[in-house]
Amino acid sequence: MESPWLIEERSNGATRSPIVDLDIALFVAVVERDGIQNAARALDLPRSTVSKRLSRLEKRLGVVLLNRNSRTLSLTPVGRIYYEHGKRALSCLNEAENAVQALKNEPSGTLRVSCAVMIGINAIVPRLPAFHRAYPKIRLDLSLSDKFEDLVASGFDMAIRFGTMSDSSLIARKVMSARRIVCASPKYLELYGAPEKPDDLHRHNCLNLSTLGQMTNVWTFQDGDRVRHLEVRGNFTTDSGAAHYAAILAGVGIGRVTQLRAMPDLEEGRLVRLLEAHDLASPTPIYAVMPGNRNVIPAVRAFMDFVSQIES
Template identity: 45%
Template sequence: MSRLQDLEVFVQVVESGNFAKAAAQLQLNPSAVSRRISNLEDHLGVRLFNRTTRSLSLTEVGKRYFNRCLNILGDIEEAEQEARQHSDEPQGLLQVSCSTFFAYQVILSRLTEFLNQHPQVRLKLVLTDDVVDVVAEGVDVAIRIGELADSSLIARRLVSNRRIVCAAPAYLERHGIPMTPDDLAQHNCLVLSAYKTTLNQWRFKDGSGYREMSVQGNFEVNSGNALYKALLAGVGISRVATALVTCDLQSGRLIRLLEDYEDDTDGGIYAVFPSDRYLLPKVRVFVEFLVNTLSQQ
């Protein structure tokens, strides 16, 4: 028997409480189990069990060795499960957290295609503009826009992204076009309240570096999708993620403003998932779906 099998026999004896029950579970002779434990103790040079005619208990060394063996066998089982999962068809419940705006702009338009390609996946979208606790909420994938805070999450960059200032033609026809960031003081700027703060600090670049400006307007909302609808309707000027309004800019529904002063920081759009969960097939195919969809946009 291999060293790994020795560990399995040892753990089974501990969990069964005696050699006979362990032998039955392992489909071995009790004498073979006893011999394996004796050989293991000889190899280690320590006594793992205190034996009497009526009882069997672990020594102090045996207790520590048992805990380490549990970890080793657990890691092996998880590695085998991961390997099997990667060869399996994507399946099961896939819980995804993202903003309503991202869902409408990216996911919903191609949802039928994704589900038809992966009929054994059940997709549950959790739409919120707040940052959810991925681990506590049992989320498989969360979509994050902008810089990521340091965390234990694994992040997969989906696409480059910058925030730009834009407005609908109808608004600009009524109020004119701002030529510098300072001109925004004379305009109606739409504000998104999300992530437990109000995003009314807009960052610009000028000859001396970067500066932030506090903007104001008569419309504030905690939904990115509602802000987007108000922007298209010509309510005011807003600062939005480039990757999510590319089609609007190309069609002329939105006009890009203050390009010479744009903050060129690439915040990116990311898919994040817990680091203690290996990449299941359902997660892998969904991330690939996001990459393909965003690259086409």
């Protein structure tokens, strides 16, 4: 039985102190390798070191464990008992270490994540039951905010963010994309028809969203090999994403939203996607980011992998 407790581990010249009594492990190795010389060779130790440790063990116990002569080595009766108990003890310790390693590598513990509101509500939260079934030992603490949090100062393990990362101290991994699509409710299309090309939007009521005082009435489309920017107009503008989306559902007009947000309503027929052939070829990337000075713990890796599987 080979045991990780036999000798002090040597790696790149470094020595790690063992956790258990090395003399016991050496004794078991000598018995199982049928001699001090064989054990010393297998463990890459001087023969004298193994012999001294065995003598030290016998002195501590106050008994003779091995009958030695120049040619043979055999267990004494008390040595046989000590060997059987020592072997079982080492086996239990091996099992304990394996169990600890398995727990260390299993995703668990509290995971603090900062996430953009739209992504969190529409992509993450609806899929949490599946995430918790896959990783029952992870407790997710999800903070929804459109602010760019300082991950280190705020104590977050990771964040889910739009766009390219400019902070070189962060580790970023693209996990999905946010494609902005044009859509309307069946109620609106029944009354006014559907646009067949971007220019047809000039004849439609296009709903706009104002963010931080800026209008978003310039919509971008793919027109063959070039990107085209089209200014649209309508009779309704709001600074609330929720109100803008509710107006589209109510049939007020045509709107441009993120596909992640609209997906459930598209699937249920409450919205109809328009001008799909003119969608931009390169949607906005969404990244999972974490501080660059931390090891990627299993819980973070599990959440990154989970988010990467979300269809956008």
